[in-house]
Amino acid sequence: MKYLFVSFVVIAVILSCKKDKVEYEPTPYELEIPSHFPDMIIPEDNPMTVEGVELGRKLFYEVKLSGDNSMACANCHAPSSAYSDPNQFSEGIDGSFGTRNSMALINLGWDDEFFWDGRAPSLEEQILMPVEDPIEMHDTWPNVVTELNASVEYKNMFFKAFGTAGITKERAAKAIAQFLRTMISGSSKYDVMYKYENGLALSSSEQAIYSTISLEEWAGYDLFKSLNGADCFHCHNGPLMQVKKFSNNGLDATFSDLGRGGVTSNPTDNGKFKVPTLRNIAYSAPYMHDGRFSTLDEVIEHYSSGISMSPTIDPLIEFASQGGVQLDTYEKGLLKAFLLTLSDESFINNPAFQEPN
C-alpha cells in the first residue's frame, strides 16, 4: 500500500510537470499587408511568428532594457504620437538629451536604413543601439540579459519564440523587430485616394471613405503633387508616402549636424537626412530631424518661404533659390487638409500595438 501511494505521488508529479512544460511550437504570423502595398521582405534568419511578435511587444514596453529600469522603447516612441516622441529631444535615463527627434515607427518592414542618418542597415541592428547609448537607455546588453534571465516568464517566452534555451541580445532584437514589422499603417483616407488614382479596386468600406473625401482634400492632394504648387511628391509618394533616400531639404545654410555625411564621411552627404514617411504626420510632431518645427503650419511655411541654400541642397527643391514654393494662405490650408488625410486612426489605436497586460 505504501509503494502504491508513492507511485501515485510520482505519477502525479510527472503529470503536473508535463502539463507545465513549455513546448516549442511556433505559429507563423500572417502579416496583414494592404492590397496596394508591396510585399514585405522578411529576413530569412528572423521569420515572423506569433510567439516572436508577442515577445517583441512585451520587450518594447519593458523598462528592464534601461540602466535604472525606468525606460522602455515606448518611452520615446509613444503610441499616441505615431510611436515617436512628442518632445523635441528625448530625455535619457540620466537626464541627458539627444540631438535628434525620435522617429515615428511606421511601416518599418519596408525600410532598408534606419535612424535619421541611416547608420543601421537593418531593423535588428537598429534595435540593439539605444539600449547601450549613454544618452538614451544607458544599459549594457549583458546586464539586460541577466535581468531577463531572472524572469521565468521571459525564459519561457524566449523558448517559445526561438526554440532554444538562453536569452541573448540578438534574440531580443529579433523579437522586437518582429513586433515592429507588424506595425503597418495603410488605412487612411490617403490610401483610398491613392488606390482611386491608380485605378485599383476599392472595397465597400473604402467606397464609403471615398465619399467623405472633401474637395479641399482633393485640391490639397493636387497641390501636393503640383510642380508649381507645393512640389512635395518628389520625396513623398507611393503607398509608403516616402522615397528611400537621404535629402538636404533646405533647413540650414551651414550644418551643426552632418547627418548622412557623418556616416559616409562624404562631403556631398553633409546635411542630408533620411526622408521620413508622411503617414500619420498629424500625430508625429515635432518635425524634422531635430524637431525644430512644432506644428504642420511651421513645416508648410518652411517649404513655402524658409528654404536655406547650401552646397548639398536637394536639386528637387526646385524653388530653393526663391526661398521656397511661395504658397498663399489658401493654398497652405489646402495642403494641410491633404496632410491630415494621412492620419490612420486604426493604426494609432490598434490594441495589438499597445502595451500588453
Place this chain on the structure above:
Amino acid sequence: MVSLFFVLTSCKDKVEGEPCEPVTAQLSVSVQPVFGSEILYLDSTYSTVEGYGVQFTDLKFIAQDVRGPALQLNDASFFNYRETGIDLFTGEGRPEDFTSLGGNLGVESSINHSDPAAFPNESVLNISNIGGMHWGWNPGYIFIKVEAKVDTIPDGTDLFDHNVVLHIGKNVNLQTFSFSNINWQQTGDMSYHFPLKLDMQEFLQNESQTIDLQTEYTSHTASGQEVLSLKVIENFNAAISEY
C-alpha cells in the same frame, strides 16, 4: 560515344544519380557615364559649351524588355549610377543568341500603369525596388532622371545654385534602342560583357537638338513641358552608344 564521354566527364563531380545542371553563360551589360572623353563622376564639375559649370547629381533610367533577335535577355532593369554604379543587368543566355539587342528606354504602356506594388518582389518594377522612379499615380514610371546643379555665371567663382531636374515619363515619350553586330567581350569561362556609354556632353550637344541648361532645366513631363520632355529623352537615348 563522344557525346556520352562529355556527359560523363562534365558530371563527374556530381553525386551519382543527381541530374547534371547545365551551366548557362552570363551576359552582362554596363553603362559608363562619360562627359566627352572623360569618365563622368557625380558631383564633379564639367564645362558645357556655353561655359557653364555642371555637376550631375543623379543619373537614372529604366530599360525594359531587352531582347535579341528571338529571345528576351532581360525583362526590366534599373540604372542607378549613384547607388549601383555602371551595371545595368546580367542575364542568362548564349552570346550567339544575342548578336543584336533592342529594348525600351522606359516602360511600355501595357504595364506602365499597372499597380507598382504588384510586380514580383525580385522585379525592378516593384515599387520597393524602384522608389523614386514612379510618380505614385496614373502616369506611371519615370523613364529617365537627370539631376544636376549648374553654375551659369562663368566668373571664376563657383556658385552652383541653378538646379536641373529632368524627369521624363508618360507613354508618348517611350523610346526604343537597338544595337546590332554585338561583339560580346569574354570576361570569364562563361561570362560575357557588352559595355555601353552614356555621354552627357552629347546629351546636351546633340547634333540635331541641343539643351541649354540655363533655360531648359526642368521637366516633369507635365502639361506645357511636352516639347522639352521629348527632346530630353530623345537626346538621352541618342547619348547611349557602344563604349
